[in-house]
Amino acid sequence: AQKVTQAQTEISVVEKEDVTLDCVYETRDTTYYLFWYKQPPSGELVFLIRRNSFDEQNEISGRYSWNFQKSTSSFNFTITASQVVDSAVYFCALSEGLTSGTYKYIFGTGTRLKVLA
Amino acid sequence: NAGVTQTPKFRVLKTGQSMTLLCAQDMNHEYMYWYRQDPGMGLRLIHYSVGEGTTAKGEVPDGYNVSRLKKQNFLLGLESAAPSQTSVYFCASTQGADNSPLHFGNGTRLTVT
Numbered sequence: 442a443q444k445v446t447q448a449q450t451e452i453s454v455v456e457k458e459d460v461t462l463d464c465v466y467e468t469r470d471t472t473y474y475l476f477w478y479k480q481p482p483s484g485e486l487v488f489l490i491r492r493n494s495f496d497e498q499n500e501i502s503g504r505y506s507w508n509f510q511k512s513t514s515s516f517n518f519t520i521t522a523s524q525v526v527d528s529a530v531y532f533c534a535l536s537e538g539l540t541s542g543t544y545k546y547i548f549g550t551g552t553r554l555k556v557l558a
Numbered sequence: 559n560a561g562v563t564q565t566p567k568f569r570v571l572k573t574g575q576s577m578t579l580l581c582a583q584d585m586n587h588e589y590m591y592w593y594r595q596d597p598g599m600g601l602r603l604i605h606y607s608v609g610e611g612t613t614a615k616g617e618v619p620d621g622y623n624v625s626r627l628k629k630q631n632f633l634l635g636l637e638s639a640a641p642s643q644t645s646v647y648f649c650a651s652t653q654g655a656d657n658s659p660l661h662f663g664n665g666t667r668l669t670v671t
Contacts, residue, residue: 447600491659
């Protein structure tokens with residue numbers, strides 16, 4: 442069965458430190474998509490990135506970078522030079538194809554990141 | 559551009575009461591989803607809809623019903639609320655079968671006493 446595991450429940454770092462959030466997934470599909478979402482203390486869910494299973498190139502967006510490795514079924518997220526505003530809960534998600542032709546999105550349990558000033 | 563709007567934002571119910579959560583999207587999205595978020599459990603799918611007039615069960619459908627009479631609206635109903643349904647409920651929508659990202663509403667915090 443499809444599954445997303447975020448083993449780190451909570452991480453605390455001091456501002457300007459680098460931090461990596463781990464995401465491990467399980468799927469039977471050969472074509473699938475992975476996502477990261479951010480949930481700041483205000484509670485809304487903000488989309489950060491989507492990656493398909495055929496694209497293993499790492500992606501960088503400012504201080505954020507993502508490392509996708511199919512060999513280890515991982516899609517890890519690194520924040521470089523963390524800032525207090527990065528404090529949030531981060532969710533990794535996997536899309537599962539259904540026979541109806543639509544997709545169901547499965548979320549991990551989230552990692553709470555606290556960046557201390 | 560409103561995106562996905564959920565009403566109400568907060569609600570307190572007594573055990574056995576009923577209520578309906580409304581989700582409205584103005585992006586002409588086909589697919590809509592209801593999730594609940596509980597501490598340590600992430601987001602779990604309750605029900606979803608792939609189009610007007612269609613609904614399907616997710617991981618945790620028991621105790622909930624849904625309806626999608628209009629494309630832009632997806633209603634989540636609790637017929638007889640239980641304390642176990644205390645949670646934050648999120649509605650989301652997406653374009654269609656291209657794995658596009660979910661657009662989320664701001665959530666409804668429901669407490670059942």
